[in-house]
Amino acid sequence: MKMVKSTLAILTTAAALGLSGMAHAGATLDAVKNKGFVQCGVSDGLPGFSYTDSKGDYKGIDVDVCRAVAAAVFGDASKVRFTPLTAKERFTALQSGEIDVLSRNTTWTSSRDGGMGLIFAGVTYYDGQGFLVNKKLGVKSAKELDGATVCIQAGTTTELNLADYFRSNGLKFTPITYSTSDESAKSMEAGRCDVLTSDQSQLYAQRIKLAKPDDYVVLPEVISKEPLAPAVRRGDEDWLTVVKWSLFAMVSAEELGLTSANVEAQAKDSKNPDVRRLLGADGEFGKDLKLPKEWALNIVKQVGNYGEVFERNVGMGSDLKIKRGLNALWNAGGLQYSPPVR
Amino acid sequence: MSNQTHTFKPDLPPPPSSVGAWAWIRGNLFSSVGNSILTLLGLYLVWLVIPPVVNWAFLNATWSGTTRADCAPGGACWVFIKERFGQFMYGFYPGDQRWRVDLTVVLAVVGAIPLFLDRFKHKARYGLALLVIYPLLAFWLLYGGFGLRVVPSSEWGGLMLTVVIAAVGIVGALPLGILLALGRRSKLPAIKVICVTMIEFWRGIPLITVLFLSSVMLPLFLPDGMNLDKLLRAIVMVIVFEAAYIAEVVRGGMQAIPKGQYEAAAAMGLGYWRTMGLVILPQALKLVIPGIVNTFIALFKDSSLVIIIGLFDLLNSIKRATSDPAWLGMSTEGYVFAALVYWIFCFAMSSYSARLERKLNTGHKR
Numbered sequence: 027m028k029m030v031k032s033t034l035a036i037l038t039t040a041a042a043l044g045l046s047g048m049a050h051a052g053a054t055l056d057a058v059k060n061k062g063f064v065q066c067g068v069s070d071g072l073p074g075f076s077y078t079d080s081k082g083d084y085k086g087i088d089v090d091v092c093r094a095v096a097a098a099v100f101g102d103a104s105k106v107r108f109t110p111l112t113a114k115e116r117f118t119a120l121q122s123g124e125i126d127v128l129s130r131n132t133t134w135t136s137s138r139d140g141g142m143g144l145i146f147a148g149v150t151y152y153d154g155q156g157f158l159v160n161k162k163l164g165v166k167s168a169k170e171l172d173g174a175t176v177c178i179q180a181g182t183t184t185e186l187n188l189a190d191y192f193r194s195n196g197l198k199f200t201p202i203t204y205s206t207s208d209e210s211a212k213s214m215e216a217g218r219c220d221v222l223t224s225d226q227s228q229l230y231a232q233r234i235k236l237a238k239p240d241d242y243v244v245l246p247e248v249i250s251k252e253p254l255a256p257a258v259r260r261g262d263e264d265w266l267t268v269v270k271w272s273l274f275a276m277v278s279a280e281e282l283g284l285t286s287a288n289v290e291a292q293a294k295d296s297k298n299p300d301v302r303r304l305l306g307a308d309g310e311f312g313k314d315l316k317l318p319k320e321w322a323l324n325i326v327k328q329v330g331n332y333g334e335v336f337e338r339n340v341g342m343g344s345d346l347k348i349k350r351g352l353n354a355l356w357n358a359g360g361l362q363y364s365p366p367v368r
Numbered sequence: 369m370s371n372q373t374h375t376f377k378p379d380l381p382p383p384p385s386s387v388g389a390w391a392w393i394r395g396n397l398f399s400s401v402g403n404s405i406l407t408l409l410g411l412y413l414v415w416l417v418i419p420p421v422v423n424w425a426f427l428n429a430t431w432s433g434t435t436r437a438d439c440a441p442g443g444a445c446w447v448f449i450k451e452r453f454g455q456f457m458y459g460f461y462p463g464d465q466r467w468r469v470d471l472t473v474v475l476a477v478v479g480a481i482p483l484f485l486d487r488f489k490h491k492a493r494y495g496l497a498l499l500v501i502y503p504l505l506a507f508w509l510l511y512g513g514f515g516l517r518v519v520p521s522s523e524w525g526g527l528m529l530t531v532v533i534a535a536v537g538i539v540g541a542l543p544l545g546i547l548l549a550l551g552r553r554s555k556l557p558a559i560k561v562i563c564v565t566m567i568e569f570w571r572g573i574p575l576i577t578v579l580f581l582s583s584v585m586l587p588l589f590l591p592d593g594m595n596l597d598k599l600l601r602a603i604v605m606v607i608v609f610e611a612a613y614i615a616e617v618v619r620g621g622m623q624a625i626p627k628g629q630y631e632a633a634a635a636m637g638l639g640y641w642r643t644m645g646l647v648i649l650p651q652a653l654k655l656v657i658p659g660i661v662n663t664f665i666a667l668f669k670d671s672s673l674v675i676i677i678g679l680f681d682l683l684n685s686i687k688r689a690t691s692d693p694a695w696l697g698m699s700t701e702g703y704v705f706a707a708l709v710y711w712i713f714c715f716a717m718s719s720y721s722a723r724l725e726r727k728l729n730t731g732h733k734r
Contacts, residue, residue, distance in 0.1 A: 071691035
């Protein structure tokens with residue numbers, strides 16, 4: 027999800043730049059090890075990414091990323107504490123040292139990567155803006171939406187993307203702006219708009235809110251790039267590497283066919299040198315990352331590989347039922363790719 | 369001359385058209401053409417609104433079950449509220465420690481009972497002792513330490529957090545507000561300028577800005593590694609903010625006190641503090657009870673603005689629960705529940721204030 031860049035945000039960031047950065051260089055990993063847990067900034071409630079179940083446990087892809095980091099550092103995925111953050115607070119919380127990792131469905135953009143005192147560690151979810159329409163309309167592609175009434179959520183870059191897309195395709199549209207996703211879902215249901223636009227991952231959540239989800243379909247077009255990525259403070263490469271490789275380990279594990287169920291057996295028995303290196307059976311690759319030898323084994327055992335995490339939180343194992351799409355592995359037509367462990 | 373006494377005939381019964389329900393209806397609802405139209409229009413509106421609401425909330429509603437699949441279409445699904453009730457009340461407060469929150473509430477109720485008993489003589493002294501001891505006790509119970517497990521404020525939430533913010537806000541804002549009001553009427557220029565600046569500054573900016581600053585700007589200016597608790601930051605801001613409003617309400621009351629009262633107090637040889645404490649403030653505060661309660665009710669509801677800084681009060685807990693994929697689309701039920709809880713609290717506050725006014729209404733009744 028995106029946020030409006032207010033003047034305040036820029037001011038805040040400018041103020042932050044002076045304070046953060048150098049002060050934390052190289053210190054986060056040690057500090058985390060000392061205090062014994064990872065402090066992780068997550069969303070204040072986003073279906074599939076971070077939310078709480080009825081028992082009060084945090085769930086979601088963003089949450090599992092934090093658990094993976096904790097598993098890599100401590101060998102215990104439960105050594106993590108969550109700070110729910112609003113979209114406006116998130117960067118300050120990271121800059122001021124309130125949190126160690128920001129894993130809060132934040133789009134990786136050049137301005138955030140370069141100018142905000144933070145650095146992104148890799149893409150957890152390739153998202154993009156899409157369209158949800160009623161099947162009754164018989165629309166198969168977004169190009170057929172000329173003259174449509176479109177429901178949007180205010181205050182996000184969604185509005186800009188939408189205007190750009192319709193203008194570049196020579197289509198006309200009438201926007202109706204809402205401030206919350208509940209309102210736009212209700213409006214869609216009442217038939218006030220033909221199309222609902224938002225990030226695709228959220229459209230699936232919106233669809234569940236409708237009385238008859240099966241009457242609606244998400245169109246294949248994706249009109250913007252929204253790679254959602256965890257971020258850490260700029261100027262602390264050790265910690266950046268830990269977070270980055272925690273993600274890579276999950277992707278590598280899926281590629282190598284390691285799951286939370288079989289990983290322990292594989293660590294003992296596998297003859298595959300890639301598996302043996304990743305799981306710490308051969309060599310000391312954890313040491314380069316300043317992590318224990320079984321760092322990747324612990325991630326996969328306790329959190330799962332990328333595919334498991336995806337399916338459990340947003341995929342077929344969840345209510346959202348999102349297809350892998352861009353988030354499939356590179357050798358299955360997607361974009362998820364991990365450099366080798368060697 | 370016969371002795372005749374005049375006897376009145378017994379009264380005739382009033383015409384049937386002017387007694388009973390029918391007459392009341394005619395007199396009050398259909399007394400003129402205009403009134404009749406308004407009445408019919410009103411009935412029509414009620415007929416439009418009430419049946420669907422009753423159907424939704426009661427007749428077609430689902431009361432039992434454990435998952436979203438148990439919910440019948442076309443009606444409210446109170447199962448959602450039932451399943452999440454614990455979170456709405458306590459937030460993430462650990463399940464086995466929730467008795468501490470309950471005990472804090474029970475202690476507050478039990479502790480306050482003597483204040484309502486007319487026979488109890490030492491109310492002032494008791495109340496003061498309560499004001500000192502209870503907050504410490506409540507803090508110990510809620511936060512922990514000294515033998516109790518520490519529950520950091522990040523795990524507080526739900527109605528408990530709403531009440532904590534509102535109660536601490538009220539208890540902190542009242543004395544500060546009174547001091548500011550006194551300061552604003554002070555004859556010492558320095559004190560007066562400081563108080564006027566404080567009041568006008570805090571009244572001039574919206575609460576949402578204040579909270580936002582406390583959460584987004586403040587951490588950047590604190591030294592490295594120093595993190596003030598988010599809840600503490602928010603509560604301090606709420607206290608200072610509300611104190612400015614209370615100050616103006618109290619000042620209104622003080623201005624209504626006739627000059628004779630000041631002069632009489634001076635004639636008795638009372639100094640400034642005793643004049644204020646024994647003569648002026650008791651009368652002034654009594655006058656402004658509606659204004660103060662008004663501010664408190666507003667504060668209770670405004671506490672939901674902490675949503676902007678990611679604290680999970682009642683409303684935000686409900687909002688977060690609606691983002692669980694297993695319960696998507698339950699926001700209407702959630703918000704109706706929130707409205708009900710807020711209404712109960714606000715109505716209780718205004719009823720208490722009405723009671724207090726009646727009881728203290730000693731000199732101004734006409």
